[in-house]
Amino acid sequence: MDKILRGRVWKFGDDISTDHIAPGRYFHLRTNLPELAKHVLEDADPEFPKKVKPGDIIVAGKNFGLGSSREHAPRIIKLAGVSCVIAKSFARIFYRNAFNIGLPLLIADTDKIDEGDELEVDLEKGIIKDLTKGITLESTPIPPFMMRLLEDGGIVEHIMKHGDFKVD
């Protein structure tokens, strides 16, 4: 896993739900994630699925990922090539699902970051540099167990590697 990420920002507001990310009307595509990923976040920004590029970073307001337990939501964000999501806060099931599938999330005050900014993110230190604005932001440290999940590549790989959960 890359611990230093660099990418361009897509900015979203507060309360982006799993219905914005993986709309219910595409329920039938849930067993076809590459197709579902073509609609990722389209109800929040119709341009996003068309223009997102590998390495891009999603930056949002509070309570990102609220709503249903659909793990398809973080999976298609990752499939679209997004390297990490930074938000003021995350809904709990989305938070858990993202680390389980190896998508890093950071919690930080995102007000000063704008769409199109270039960011450099140090996941381990939790430091976010906005290269466009020349400012540095600190994020809440990722808990050690979640960091281990990322290093292992997700919960499935974690279990395969350790034979069980390794929380200590």
Added chain:
Amino acid sequence: MGKTMAEKIIGEHAGKEVKAGEIVVAKVDVAMVQDGTGPLSVQVLQKMGMERVFDRNNTILFLDHATPSPRKELSNAHKILREFSEKTGAYLSDVGEGVCHQRLVESWASPGQLIVGADSHTCTSGALGAFATGMGSTDVAIAFALGKVWLRVPETHRFYIHGEFPEGVYSKDLILHIIGTIGADGATYKAMEFYGPTIDRMSMESRFTITNMAIEAGAKTGMIAPDDITKRYLEEMGRGDKYREIKSDDDAEFEKEYEFDVSELEPTVSFPHTVDNTRTITEAKKMDIRIDQVYIGTCTNGRIEDLRVAAKILDGHKVNKKTRLIVIPASRRVYLQALREGLIEKFVEAGAAVESPGCGPCVGIHKGVLADGERVLSTQNRNFKGRMGNPNAEIYLGSPATAAATAIEGKIADPRDYL
């Protein structure tokens, strides 16, 4: 220092004393997936070479979100779960049995259990004194195979509820009002525990409506300590032997304490597009909001008590010509009871379309997808943009009584005018 209910239940399942904030591994009693999340769980288990279940009787595959299947892709998704059931012995709850959360409280969930489900409203079972929480497909896949999950022990926010409900005001109005007060992220990652004289008098059905919506405040679960009402409910469901007491100690640490008096509460409606965007019915009525479709059903309000209230209001009335009413009992058991009581006949006579048990239009794929610019008032639990299949439609949430009155008037209406 005492312990909260959540700490006690998780501790019993982790085999050690636990405190809020710790990350632990805990055994699960019941694990379930549904047709929207389960196929991904099966793929995960195939990838891990672990196509097995820890306990056949307590691993459940619910077909409820897209039943009967409206298209071949979803029929194929159902087939994945059918084949997994045949291979592993996991219980398949088939088309027509009902919504997973209603089926869980009828036939599985019991006090003191740890329940995980690949559906966010799994918190519903917390009304029976279980620690029940929603997770993703991968988490539940691993729970199926290993019989355990990793959990962060949540802090508890306690809600003291007192006062008598005025006529026409129900537990749905209370939980909408609570979420409107604390916000859609007011309890993120926390256990919400509800107690007090109003809860003590409340039926299990009304309690389920409250815990069902804990996730809409961001909570990990909603809980109510088991009591005589819980005991009677379990006996009625044929699981009286599963009753046990479990409650928070008085000197346990509660991160926040709230108090709500229901005696001044009004019928409450959530406006688009977030659940915490609430208004009283008096405010809503003044806005004269035309409604194209009304939906009475779901894991939030598709129980017999809900159908009784709605049928009573609709009795002798017709659904307004400018709207349409869809009614879906939450389970086969509820459906049969409603038939016996003549409620279904009342709905049909009023002009409703009654559909077979399942999630119905709440999930946005069938049985009432909205047109562009249309508005629905539903008894379901969430109203996010696009939730019911069309991002260009608006979803309003209310109680079954508010829904029935709205169906009669074709605009958001006050149920107290019909009581």
